[in-house]
Amino acid sequence: MIRCQGLRWGAPGQPLTPALDFDLPGGSLTAVIGANGSGKSSLLKVIAGLQKPLAGKVALDVSPRGGLSFLPQQQYLDRQFPISLQELVSAGFWGSKQTPDVRRQRLDSVLNDWCLNGLEQRPLMALSGGELQRALLARLSLAEAPLLLLDEPHAALDELGQALLWKHIHTWHNEGRTLVVVCHDLAAVRQHIPQTLLIKNTGCVLAPSRELILQQPHTQVA
Template structure:
């Protein structure tokens, strides 16, 4: 469960929206949409604890095991860092107490799931944008976090990559994980994600994706 109470975020003394009160239930799947610069990525960082809010509070209630996983945008990564694709994906095991053999089997399965076979030893700088994005998503597949925050997970993905993404998101959702997804593809949001938070400088709006993306009356959420 994620609860935001009177939350304001943005640059110092420059909140991006009026105070936001919102509760996302455990096991929910929610998109975050809005114009460029409205604060979508910043909101995910505040929820993840990577950025302090200007006011209000954030409460993320998760089981002791697993915690929260955050998928950043690619441009926040150092592509010159000397690590292979396989080693990057394997960082998803952090905090897991599984045996080396179980990890080896799970890693092989995840690389196959995300169509990354044959790229295991390739350095980050030699990956295409789509290959790197699938590697980052594969890392999430290894994590046991019950809460997943994904910042533009569809970025750089081709048609196959997008199909893999949505199949995995639905599987994670069906498994009871709580997902919050920043996405610019409104058609995909309407098709795949039941609820949406629309961020606007005049106030945030929460509701079903079909209502918010089509020109129908909106319901204000304490903004």
């Protein structure tokens, strides 16, 4: 479960919202939507412990170390870093106690799941945006954390990549994991995500996705 109490975040002295209180139950799948600059990505960083809130607190029912995985936007990744796609994906084994043979089998399976076969030795700078995004999602798959925070996971993905993404999101949800997904595709949110957290500068609304999005036809999200 994620419990936020009196939570405010943003730049020092410039909170993006009033103090917010909301709970996301364990095993839930929640979209986060809102206007540009409303603080969607920052909220995920606060939940992940990567950014300090201006006020309030976040309580998780998992340990921040190994209990959660955070998928940031690609712009925060240094594509000049000299590692291959396989090395990037294998970082998902961090903290794992699996044997080398099990890791090899698991890595092969995940690369196949995300249609990355044949790209294992390609450096990051040689990957397309969609290939890199699938590699980041494959790394997330290996981590097997019970709490997943995904910041625009559909970015740069083509039709095949998006189909793979939603397939895996539903699989993770069915496994009982808790997922929070920043997404600007309202049609996809309505189709795939049961509940949505709408962030506004006046507060927030947590409601079933279909109901909330129908009530907010002019919401600008990104």
